[in-house]
Amino acid sequence: MAHTSTPHFHNTEGLKRIEVGSKEFMCVGALPPFDHPHIYIDMGKDNEVVCAYCSTLYVFNAELAPGTSQPLSAVYHAEPA
Template sequence: MAHGSTPHFHNTQGLRSIEVGSKEFKCVGALPPFDHPHIYIDMGKDNEAVCSYCSTLYVYKPELGAGQANPAAAVFEAHAA
C-alpha cells in the first residue's frame, strides 16, 4: 500500500483491546515519542490480531468505517513536521 493510505492506530490508553474498521493497518504502540516500531498487521480471514510488540488485541468490527476505531482516540494522525 502507498504511504498515507494505511490506517495507523495507537494504544496510549493501555487498553486490553481496540475495535477497528480495517483489517490491514499499522500499530504504533503509544503516541510518539513512546511509540514502538510501526508494525503492519494484516488480519486476513481472521477478525482479531495481536500486536507482537505491545500485545494490543485488535478486533475487526465491520460496522466501523475503514480507518476508524473504538475508542476513536486510538486513531493515530501523523502531523507533518
C-alpha cells in the same frame, strides 16, 4: 497505485482491546516518543490479532468505517512535517 493510505492506530491509553474498521493497518504502540516500530498488521481471514510488540488486541468490527476505531481516540494522526 493506492488511493488511500494505510490507517495507523495507537494504544496510549493502555486498553485491553481496540475495535477497528480495517483488517490491514499499522500499529504504533503508544504515541511518540513512546512508540514502538510502526508495524504493518494484516488480519487476513481472522477477525482479531495481537500486536507482537505491545500486545494490543485488535478486533475487526465491520460496522466501523475503514480507518476508524472504537474508541476513536486510538486513531493515530501523524504530525505534519
